[in-house]
Amino acid sequence: MSAAPRRSIARALYRGGTALLEAGALPFLHWRLKHGKEDALRLPERLGRTSIPRPPGPLIWLHGASVGEGLALLPLIERLAGRGLQVLLTTGTVSSSRVLGNRMPPGAVHQFAPLDGPRAARRFLDQWRPDLVIFAESELWPNLLGEATRRRIPTALINARMSARSFARWRRLPALARDLLGDFDIVLAQTQADAKRYTALSGRPVPSTGTIKFDAAPPPANPAELAALQRSVAGRPVWIAASTHAGEDQDCCAVHRELSHRLPGLLTIIVPRKVDRGPALVAHAGQLGLSAGLRSRGDAIEPETDIHIADTMGELGLFYRLQTAVFVGKSLVPAGGGQNPIEPAKLGNAVLHGPHTANFAEVYADLDAAGASVRVADMADLGAALTNLLGDRMKLTQAARKAALVIEARMGATERTFEQLQPYLPHDGSRAGS
Structure with a gap:
């Protein structure tokens, strides 16, 4: 020693x-x-x-x-x-x-x-x-x-x-x-x-x-909660904005409003990094004319719900098991560095992220190189990428499969x-x- x-x-x-x-x-x-x-x-x-x-x-x-x-x-x-x-x-x-x-x-x-x-x-x-x-x-x-x-x-x-x-x-x-x-x-x-x-x-x-x-094992999910969530979103195009930071989460509401004209029935699930941002996000969505619910107060996802704010701790595994497109936050803010993309990739999601990913630079580089993730420059770019993936189930499935393979190859x-x-x-x- x-x-x-x-x-x-x-x-x-x-x-x-x-x-x-x-x-x-x-x-x-x-x-x-x-x-x-x-x-x-x-x-x-x-x-x-x-x-x-x-x-x-x-x-x-x-x-x-x-x-x-x-x-x-x-x-x-x-x-x-x-x-x-x-x-x-x-x-x-x-x-x-x-x-x-x-x-x-x-x-x-x-x-x-x-x-x-x-x-x-x-x-x-x-x-x-x-x-x-x-x-x-x-x-x-x-x-x-x-x-x-x-x-x-x-x-x-x-x-x-x-x-x-x-x-x-x-x-x-x-x-x-x-x-x-x-x-x-x-x-x-x-x-x-x-x-x-x-x-x-x-x-x-x-x-x-x-x-x-x-x-690391993927985050867990309660089977009964997962079944209920899957029933509530069945038939709708869904995307998840995960671990978002201030500014990103509000902009995701604007992205939803833009995409809803191209993707009827769209549901956006925002999981803010700081759960205490939930009420402010609901209020912001309302100002944009969107219907938003708050998971912490038990709001159900109804057919008319535009945005569901998942302001609870330890439930990312639940939402990642919807296997859809996940934007990983803290990557579109200049002082970001990016949150962990491994968990959504391991659970079979296509990954989207901004340019600020220094915290996981090599992971994001590997995902990008394999066509398993999409790097976006700004919120307008994010909207275009989501339209491309959510509008073509085959593309979404292929990107998700590639993401899971990238993670599997780097274990050990x-x-x-x-x-x-x-x-x-x-x-x-x-x-x-x-």
């Missing part, structure tokens, strides 16, 4: 600054609670405290930022649990706790990640005493990472990604980048481009093991990651909780 490294000046300043800021942690958390960003009953977890006892035996701590990262880690968590290892998963958002709570394997524990302050980091590690720490994607928390290294706990960064923009920023802080990345015993990148960037910043070879999100990253982690896994109870 890594020896204790010499810290950069920037990291020392970070540690000192966060130590001072910890004095105001409670007011900060209560402010977040007021804005719906924390769980009142679990607020102590953010300070490194918990009422849950550490289970006996070797324990692996995995951390992902939110819902997507946590779900991607589930196949690896199942592999670890299958080895008889205890598993702790932390994330940082309320939505992730709600979604992951129902999908974790038996015995695995979810906690909110502690704030990255020195005292919170110490409390957290004192309580859980992990035998291996695994961070996912781009989670680089200096105090948590440094405290784990100080205790000589093996650490890994897996499914690591870094956009060209982030790489340019880190290049301006080379000492800090090498300091942080030097704490990891192993770094495994998603793509060759990510591997090159991490290699340049860390000064050591970083392999690419692929994207573990390809291996979880197994490759697991193999790379083998040297760092505890093989008996001798180090457990040390």
